[in-house]
Amino acid sequence: MEEAYGILNDGGENAVIGGGAWIRMLPRELDAAVDISGLGLGTIKKEDGRYEIGSMVTLRQVEMFKPFSELFNGIISKSAGAIMGVSIRNIATAGGSVAGRFGFSDLIPALLALDTSLFFHARGGISLEDYMESKDVGKDILTKITIKDHEGRGWFHTMKNTSLDFAVLNAAVSNSDGRCRIIVGARPYKAVPAYDAMKFMDECGGKTPAAIREAASIAAGELKFGGNQRGSREYRIELCKTLVERGLSEVFL
Ligand SMILES: Cc1cc2nc3c(=O)[nH]c(=O)nc-3n(C[C@H](O)[C@H](O)[C@H](O)COP(=O)(O)OP(=O)(O)OC[C@H]3O[C@@H](n4cnc5c(N)ncnc54)[C@H](O)[C@@H]3O)c2cc1C
Incomplete structure (x- = not known):
């Protein structure tokens, strides 16, 4: 992770690759594409009353994760499942979807309706709401998205x-x-x-x-x-x- 962060910030036109589904369509040339797929960020687990979604978890994994089909009437599963077809959802990641702050995002509204926080390698924790409002988010690596497990x-x-x-x-x-x-x-x-x-x-x-x-x-x-x-x-x-x-x-x- 430290090495990945170092390359990302070495001054070049460098970017993290999540699933790469979106970034590959952009007319953008990179000096270095930082592959974080080997850093163990591909699982969803529950710890201390919060669900932790590793940033490399695919949208399909989010959609199919059983507890999300019940949490708040399944809004997380529904929003992830509304994005394109299964083939794209098997590639695009939760991290890329949130870090990109895309206006068209279907996942972000559902996450914002719940108690959601983000964890970046250098910046540490921040609520999704504050992250969405941040002017300058800098070059950092989103490691996980956490959602409070509560009733509603x-x-x-x-x-x-x-x-x-x-x-x-x-x-x-x-x-x-x-x-x-x-x-x-x-x-x-x-x-x-x-x-x-x-x-x-x-x-x-x-x-x-x-x-x-x-x-x-x-x-x-x-x-x-x-x-x-x-x-x-x-x-x-x-x-x-x-x-x-x-x-x-x-x-x-
Ligand atoms: C054809 C197509 C149609 C789509 N339609 C919809 C739609 O209708 N609704 C919807 O909500 N979404 C849609 N999406 C977007 C999709 O849901 C994902 O949000 C998008 O593909 C980004 O996820 P990714 O894993 O592919 O990220 P990438 O393409 O790998 O990266 C996207 C951006 O996020 C950065 N990034 C990625 N991972 C991290 C990380 N861990 N830390 C920091 N930065 C990171 C990258 O550097 C890049 O700037 C569509 C995508 C495609 C390709």
């Missing part, structure tokens, strides 16, 4: 024009002891929590259908959306209202 309800949906396309919009919602998380991704910008809508839900007395509709409207109003070939800004705003309302209804009603 969850909901994830990705809206795609065809199943193998990138999402037009995706959303993940969770309810843990009445505390709500609402995450919206593929706006087409990176996934973010809808803080005002979450605060509204936490503070509103009854989680009624009317309150849920209001929270969905707040989320659509507070977040920034854009248009691209998959959908217009206006369409995404309407989708956001619909998805958040459905998600909140599932986890609260």
Whole structure:
């Protein structure tokens, strides 16, 4: 690991290779591609009440890991399983998916809806939420992703024009002891929590259908959306209202 980190930071145009599914498609020339596949980062285990996903674990392993099909109604399995076909999911890694902070990511919203932390070789631990907001993430090696194992309800949906396309919009919602998380991704910008809508839900007395509709409207109003070939800004705003309302209804009603 130390050697890999040293090569990554030797001043050249160097990058870590996870599954290599994404990086190989980029018009980018590297001086050194740092292969971390021999560093024992390919397993999922549970320790001290948290699931630990090694950064080289494939999306397919995440999808098929039995406890994830139950944790928060299976939002982790569902989000990983919504990405392309099995052949890509057998190659693309959890680490590459998170480290890349891709706006289109289906996995990141579900992870953000739970208590998720990242561990980097040099930087150490950081919450996924802080990592997503960091301006400069530097050149480091993500070693593992950890998720707290706790009780709660969850909901994830990705809206795609065809199943193998990138999402037009995706959303993940969770309810843990009445505390709500609402995450919206593929706006087409990176996934973010809808803080005002979450605060509204936490503070509103009854989680009624009317309150849920209001929270969905707040989320659509507070977040920034854009248009691209998959959908217009206006369409995404309407989708956001619909998805958040459905998600909140599932986890609260
Ligand atoms: C054709 C195609 C379609 C896709 N469609 C979707 C989709 O609809 N939804 C979706 O969510 N995702 C989609 N993806 C993305 C996929 O889910 C992965 O996020 C992506 O392939 C990156 O994972 P990887 O293991 O291939 O990473 P790589 O391509 O190896 O690396 C990606 C980036 O992360 C860095 N990196 C990798 N591992 C680490 C590490 N351990 N530490 C630090 N940096 C690291 C690399 O240096 C690089 O910058 C698609 C990918 C492909 C190829």
